[in-house]
Structure formats: C-alpha cells, structure tokens
Amino acid sequence: MADNLQLIPVPQQVETGGGHYELPDDLSIQAKxxxxxxxxxxxELQAVWTPDGGCIRFRSSDDxxxxxxxxxxxxxxxxxxxxxxxxxxxxxxxxxxxxYGAMTLKQxxxxxxxxxxxxxxxxxxALRHRGVQIPLAQGLTEYRSAYFKHLVPILxxxxxxxxxxxxxxxxxxxxxxxLGGPGAMTAEDxxxxxxxxxxxxxxxxxxxxxxxxxxxxxxxxxYHHLIECGxxxxxxxxxxxxxxxxxxxxxxxVDAMLTDTMDCFSSEIICIGGDEVSNLxxxxxxxxxxxxxxxxxxxxxxxxxxxxxLNQRGRKAGLWGDMLIKHYGPSSDEERQYAIDALAEGTxxxxxHYRGGSPHTLRMFRxxxxxxxxxxxxxxxxxxxxxxxQHRKLTALYRxxxxxxxxxxxxxxWCNMYGLHEEQVNVLTSVSGCLLWSGTENDRKPISFxxxxxxxxxxxxxxxxxNALVEYWHALGDREGPVLKPLTPLNGVDIRxxxxxxxNVLMMWKCYSPILTNHNLANYEEGVRFARSLWNRVxxxxxxxxxxxxxxxSAPLLMHEHLLRRFKMTEAVYGYYxxxxxxxxxxxx
Numbered sequence: 001m002a003d004n005l006q007l008i009p010v011p012q013q014v015e016t017g018g019g020h021y022e023l024p025d026d027l028s029i030q031a032k033x034x035x036x037x038x039x040x041x042x043x044e045l046q047a048v049w050t051p052d053g054g055c056i057r058f059r060s061s062d063d064x065x066x067x068x069x070x071x072x073x074x075x076x077x078x079x080x081x082x083x084x085x086x087x088x089x090x091x092x093x094x095x096x097x098x099x100y101g102a103m104t105l106k107q108x109x110x111x112x113x114x115x116x117x118x119x120x121x122x123x124x125x126a127l128r129h130r131g132v133q134i135p136l137a138q139g140l141t142e143y144r145s146a147y148f149k150h151l152v153p154i155l156x157x158x159x160x161x162x163x164x165x166x167x168x169x170x171x172x173x174x175x176x177x178x179l180g181g182p183g184a185m186t187a188e189d190x191x192x193x194x195x196x197x198x199x200x201x202x203x204x205x206x207x208x209x210x211x212x213x214x215x216x217x218x219x220x221x222x223y224h225h226l227i228e229c230g231x232x233x234x235x236x237x238x239x240x241x242x243x244x245x246x247x248x249x250x251x252x253x254v255d256a257m258l259t260d261t262m263d264c265f266s267s268e269i270i271c272i273g274g275d276e277v278s279n280l281x282x283x284x285x286x287x288x289x290x291x292x293x294x295x296x297x298x299x300x301x302x303x304x305x306x307x308x309x310l311n312q313r314g315r316k317a318g319l320w321g322d323m324l325i326k327h328y329g330p331s332s333d334e335e336r337q338y339a340i341d342a343l344a345e346g347t348x349x350x351x352x353h354y355r356g357g358s359p360h361t362l363r364m365f366r367x368x369x370x371x372x373x374x375x376x377x378x379x380x381x382x383x384x385x386x387x388x389x390q391h392r393k394l395t396a397l398y399r400x401x402x403x404x405x406x407x408x409x410x411x412x413x414w415c416n417m418y419g420l421h422e423e424q425v426n427v428l429t430s431v432s433g434c435l436l437w438s439g440t441e442n443d444r445k446p447i448s449f450x451x452x453x454x455x456x457x458x459x460x461x462x463x464x465x466x467n468a469l470v471e472y473w474h475a476l477g478d479r480e481g482p483v484l485k486p487l488t489p490l491n492g493v494d495i496r497x498x499x500x501x502x503x504n505v506l507m508m509w510k511c512y513s514p515i516l517t518n519h520n521l522a523n524y525e526e527g528v529r530f531a532r533s534l535w536n537r538v539x540x541x542x543x544x545x546x547x548x549x550x551x552x553x554s555a556p557l558l559m560h561e562h563l564l565r566r567f568k569m570t571e572a573v574y575g576y577y578x579x580x581x582x583x584x585x586x587x588x589x
Contacts, residue, residue, distance in 0.1 A: 001291035006111050006456035007104060008430055009159055009437035011081075013071065013122040020081050023049060023114045034397065036199040037097035041102035044153065056105070061093035068123040073097070077161070077201075078124030081105060083116050096161075096201045096322050097124075103157055107460050107555050123209050126439030127401060129373055129408025131162030133207065137170040137216070139417030142183030147423075148193055154426070156200035157460065158433025163202050164271065164410060168209045169217050174263075175256040179217070190264040198266070208264050209273030209316070210254045211302060215241035216453045217253075226250050230282040240278050245302040246285035255309060262313055269348060270310055274303055275320030285495065293338065296327040300339035303347075311346040319343070321351040321372075325361055336368075344369040350410065351375060357396035362404040374409045376432065378425040381414040384484070384495040385476035385556035386424065391431045398432075399440040418500035419559055423549045427473070430457050462550060472534040475527070476556050482527030483560060486520040487512065499559055508563045509570035516567065528560045 004024070005014065045056070058063075065073040069080035073091045079101035080091040090101035092550065104123065108116055132155060136143060155163060165185070172186040174177050197204040217223050218241060224519040226247055229238040241372050243250045261270055281290030281298055290297045307317040328336060349365050350377035351358065365372040376394045379387040398409045412434035413422045422429075434453070454470040462469065476483050484491035490511060516524060542550055 005108070005510070006452075006459050007107050008157075008453070008456050008460055009434040011104065011121045011123040012438065013069070013568060015120040017118050019085065019118045021088070021118060023109070023116065024055060024193065037095040037099040037201055040156075040199045041099050044106050045102055045109070045481070046155075046332070048106055049114075054127065056088045056102075058098045058101075059089055059091045061091060065091045066120060069120065070259045072122035072124045075124035076128070078122075079104075081119075081121040081123070083108075083119050084238055088116075099156075099201050100159055103159065104529050107157070110505060111459060112557070117366055117416075125159065125407070125437045127398070127408040127436045129162055129410075130160045130433060130436035131164055131205070131408065131410035132160055132167055132325060132432065133164035133375075133410055133412040134422050135166040135412075135414055135416045136185065137166055137168035137209075138415045140170055140181065140183060140216075140256065141416050143185040143189055145189060145192070146481055147549070149196060151423075152196055152200050153431075154461070156202060158430050159437045160409075160429070160433050161201055161203060162205055162410065163197055164205045164412075166207045166414075168207075168213055169257065171206070171257075171261070172210075173257055173260040174259050178221075179257075181216075186303070187264045188237070193265070194266055199287075203267045204265060205267045205269050205271060205318070206261050207271035207273075208257060208261065208274070210247070210257065210276055210306065212242050213273060213275070214243050217243070220419070221582070223253070225251070227288065228279055228282055233283060242277055244278050244286060245280070245298065246283065251305070254306065258306065258309060262310070262315060268314070269316050269318045271318035272303065272310075273304055273320060274531060275322050275352075277323050292300065294331050294335045296324070296331040296335050296339045297342075297581075299323055299327060300342040304342040306349055307343060314370075317347045318373075319347055319348040321361065321365060322387065324349070325364075328364070340368050340370075347371075348373060348407065351406075352377075352412065353397055354379065354393065354412075356393045357400040358403060359400045360531075362400050362406055365410035366404050366406075372404075372406045374398060374406050376411050378411060378413045378422070378428040380420055380422065380425055382414065382493045383420065383425070383477065384491075384493065384559070385420075386427060386473040388474055388477045389479065390428055393423060394428070395435060395440055398435045404440060419496050419554075419555060420504070421552055422478075423552050424555065426461070427457055430461065462541075462545050462547055464545070466537070466541060468534060468537040468541060472531060472538055472553070472557075475531045475534055476560070483524070484527075484531050486524035487515060490515060495563065496559065498563055505566060506570075508567045512567060523565060526559070528564055531557050531560070 015273055061073045073080050076094060077096045077100060078092065079097040081101045081104055082089045089106065094099060104121060140458050143394055159176055170180055171180045172184045174187055194204045218227050225235050226243055226249055227238050227243045228240060228242040229235055240372045245384055258270065260428050280295050281287045286298065289301065293301065303319060310317050347370065349366060349370045349372045351361050351372050354377035362372060362374060374397050376397045379390045394411065401409050409432065411429060413425065416422050419448040454467050458464040458467055458469055475481055479587055480482065481493055487495065494511060535554060
C-alpha cells in the first residue's frame with residue numbers, strides 16, 4: 001500500500017497496515033486557535049470533504065507522540081499523521097507542522113476518497129527554506145490578484161513556504177509615484193497577498209534591483225542622469241542599466257523604494273538584487289573608490305549601506321551571488337575579507353545555477369559565513385514548452401544545497417511572457433517542492449518525471465486519473481521528442497521568438513528553412529499532429545477539472561500549429577513566386 005500512495009512531496013516515513021478508516025458523514029476538525037493556519041487547514045480539508053462532527057484531532061508535541069515518530073513531531077514544520085480505526089490524529093510542535101499534516105491528509109482524501117487506508121506517517125522538511133519565484137518585471141507583466149489567490153494554495157500543497165515576486169522597480173511605490181507604471185502591483189495588492197500567504201505558511205518576499213537591471217528607472221528622463229558612465233560619455237546616449245553607486249540621489253531613491261517595500265511586505269527578507277552589474281567604477285567618484293578598495297570592495301560598500309538600512313528595521317538583505325563570485329577570484333585576501341566583514345552578517349546570498357549543481361560556490365559562501373539559498377530554474381526563459389529535462393538539474397543543485405548546509409532552495413522563473421506563463425511549468429515547481437521537502441536521497445521519493453511522480457502530479461494538481469497531460473508535455477518539451485527533435489538545433493526558445501518576439505511573418509521560414517528539409521518537415525508535422533492527439537485526450541478529462549487555468553496548457557501546441565501553417569504557407573507562396581518569375585523571364589520566341 002505504501003508504494004501506491006500518490007503524495008507530493010513524499011513523506012519521509014510511511015507505515016501501512018491492513019484495514020481502512022471510513023470517513024463519517026459528520027466528520028469535523030478539532031482545530032486549535034492562535035494561528036490562522038488552523039482555519040486554513042480546515043478550509044482546505046473541507047474542499048475535499050464536507051465535515052460536521054468530531055474526528056480529526058490536532059495534538060501538540062507534549063501529547064504522547066506515536067512510538068517511533070517523535071523526531072518528526074519535534075522538528076520545525078514536521079508532523080506525524082496517524083489514521084487508525086478510532087479516527088485521525090496529527091501531532092506537531094508548531095502550527096506549520098499541523099498545517100502540513102493536514103495538506104498530506106487532503107491529498108490522501110483526494111486519492112482514496114471516503115475510505116482511507118490505516119497508516120502512520122512521519123515527515124519533516126529536508127531544507128528549511130523552500131521557494132519559488134514569479135517574475136513580473138520582465139515584460140511588465142500585469143499583477144493579477146485572482147491568479148495569485150489560485151496559486152498560493154497550490155504552492156502550500158507542495159509544502160513550499162516562500163513566494164518571491166521579481167519586481168525590480170515594477171511596483172507602485174507610494175513614495176515614488178508613477179515609477180511602476182500601469183499594471184504594477186500596488187501597496188494594497190501587496191498587503192492583501194501578504195496576508196493570504198501568511199495563512200498558508202508562506203512568506204511573500206519582494207525582489208527588487210537597486211544597482212544593475214535598472215533600465216526601467218533609467219529610461220525615465222527624471223532619472224536618466226543617475227546612470228553609471230564615464231566622464232567621456234554623454235549619459236543621454238549611454239546604454240547600460242546600472243545606477244551610479246556613489247550618487248546621493250540614487251541613495252535617496254533606493255531608500256524611498258526600500259522604505260515603501262518594508263511598509264508593504266512583512267517578510268524578514270527583502271531581496272535587493274545585485275546580479276549582472278555590467279559596469280562598475282566608471283564615473284569619477286566610483287572610479288576613485290574602486291582604485292582604493294577594488295571592485296569587490298566598491299560593490300560591498302554600496303550594498304553594505306543598504307543592508308544596514310534593512311537590518312535597522314529587523315530585515316535581512318537578499319543578494320544574488322554572481323557578482324561576488326565574479327570579483328572574489330581576482331581580489332586580494334584583504335579585499336575578500338573586507339567584503340565578507342561588510343556583508344556576511346544580515347545578508348542572505350542567492351547562489352543561482354540553472355544548469356545543475358554547484359558545490360564549489362555553495363561551499364565558498366558557507367565557508368565565508370554567509371547564509372545561502374541555492375537557486376535553480378524552470379528554464380521558462382529558454383523553452384517553448386515544459387523543459388522535461390530540467391528536473392535533473394534541479395536535483396543536482398538541491399543535492400548540493402543539502403550537502404553544503406544551505407538554508408534552502410528557490411526555483412526561479414524568468415520572462416513570464418511571450419506565450420509562456422509560470423502556470424504552464426508548474427509541474428517543475430512541484431518537482432522542486434518534492435526535492436526541497438523530501439530531499440534527493442529519500443528512497444521513497446518519486447523520481448521526477450518517472451511514472452509514479454507523473455501519476456501523483458496529474459491527480460493532485462488537476463484530479464486526472466490518467467497521464468495524458470504529462471505525455472502531452474513530453475511530446476512537446478522533450479528535446480529528443482517528436483516535436484522538438486526535427487527542429488534541432490533551434491529547439492529551445494527560438495520557436496517562440498518566431499511568433500512572440502517579432503511581427504515579421506516570414507521569421508519562421510527564415511530561421512527554419514535550412515532545418516526543415518528532407519524528412520524533417522514531415523517529421524515535424526507528424527510530431528505536431530501527435531501532440532494534438534494527446535491534447536484531445538486531455539480535453540476529454542478537462543470536463544471534470546475545476547482548475548480555471550488548465551486551458552493555458554494548450555498554448556505551446558497552438559503556437560506550433562500556427563507556425564507550421566505559416567511555414568508551409570511561405571513555402572507555397574515562394575513556389576508561386578518562382579513559377580511566376582519563370583514565366584515572366586521565359587524567352588517565348
């Protein structure tokens with residue numbers, strides 16, 4: 001029976017026995033008070049069963065935990081769930097543990113209905129911090145409250161406890177009116193979503209950029225002069241996206257943005273960016289500091305001041321790690337120690353690696369005394385559908401995170417626009433939840449994208465009893481699959497660029513005419529037809545699906561079908577053109 005459980009994440013320990021417990025019609029939940037998580041747990045259980053009696057009991061860690069499960073009960077966010085003939089009990093030492101026990105029970109009810117197997121579950125997270133990032137800044141994606149209200153309970157079901165919003169400056173800062181622009185998240189939106197996240201044991205964490213990636217700020221005439229550039233350049237024509245780290249005006253602007261952010265978000269962590277800073281030390285003031293302290297010291301000075309501003313209000317600064325890695329190597333021992341002393345206390349490093357593990361950098365930050373979070377990616381920015389191979393890279397990275405004592409992990413999505421949406425790669429968020437909670441060495445964890453995981457995901461996410469949706473993803477997203485293989489080597493984001501990144505209707509033909517030759521065009525066409533047949537199977541199951549966003553999964557298929565028609569149309573038009581040209585220039589004498 002334990003091998004047949006369709007749970008995501010998979011519990012650390014499961015013991016099953018014979019027999020079943022029949023949920024009574026008058027089932028109720030004996031919830032505790034003092035935390036909104038108990039009300040949320042009751043609401044989530046009521047979504048799969050209608051209770052009105054007294055059967056599910058939340059017990060404290062002092063209330064005689066079951067033999068052999070006490071370690072799970074004593075762990076932060078851990079729990080013990082026992083389904084016995086007498087009823088259902090959940091032990092935990094904190095409200096989060098009770099909540100996650102209820103989320104596991106909800107999945108059991110979704111799988112088995114009213115007749116639950118008798119079992120004992122002991123469970124606790126492998127990593128403390130388990131997050132996902134949704135980008136809004138890139139493409140200025142409008143904030144939609146309804147979608148996030150839909151997403152938060154799903155993330156909680158995967159036992160994620162952090163939701164990052166990648167904002168850069170795309171936020172309606174009360175102190176900096178009109179900076180965000182139309183569609184930006186407002187202060188009221190932030191407070192509303194923050195409260196919802198708290199009720200699901202999720203921290204809502206804003207992610208700004210206050211040095212690099214500031215193109216939207218610098219595009220405004222009011223702030224264009226704050227750009228970092230040398231004295232020999234005209235700032236009006238400079239094309240970098242970096243703010244001047246020495247400018248008092250920049251400091252005032254950044255402080256206003258941070259104050260508003262802290263007023264709107266309750267999270268202990270405020271991410272301040274710092275990644276991919278293309279140019280440092282070009283203006284005279286910045287150059288003087290670089291000459292004295294090196295680029296690493298100059299970078300540390302800028303963010304140390306911001307970190308102290310956050311620390312004074314009880315917050316920690318979140319800083320991307322790539323620039324520290326870049327400047328750490330060429331720096332002297334004294335310069336390295338200066339940066340560590342300036343930043344380590346009160347700063348969390350986000351060490352991002354999207355192509356697999358990175359033991360050397362995680363070890364480097366650990367040894368330097370930084371709290372570190374390993375960051376993987378859904379590969380949304382480089383894909384045309386779900387990148388089914390991305391789970392291997394996430395597994396390698398989060399294995400290293402556990403090995404080198406990282407605080408946790410965050411799976412990022414980038415460029416939530418141009419025909420793809422985070423919702424379409426939510427399965428990779430589920431994979432991440434499984435890895436971050438269950439660990440990478442749990443013997444019972446489903447291997448990502450193996451049949452057991454796919455079956456569990458299809459059931460728990462959409463209520464599907466078949467794997468039709470996952471088979472559809474494989475057909476569209478596998479690099480060696482029937483749709484993408486004929487497009488090699490342009491089988492990543494290039495296909496999206498032919499539709500969403502251009503208004504040139506001939507772009508598909510221009511890019512792929514050297515590739516779709518011989519049998520490749522026929523193979524591509526056959527692959528698209530096969531994907532359509534799989535989607536037709538998905539549509540048969542959709543009638544019973546309550547998820548309002550399931551139809552978004554058809555978008556990659558529609559893109560391929562449209563571009564295939566466009567390619568064949570262009571070939572036909574060129575054929576007619578060539579025929580006309582031959583007649584026009586034919587010597588009829």
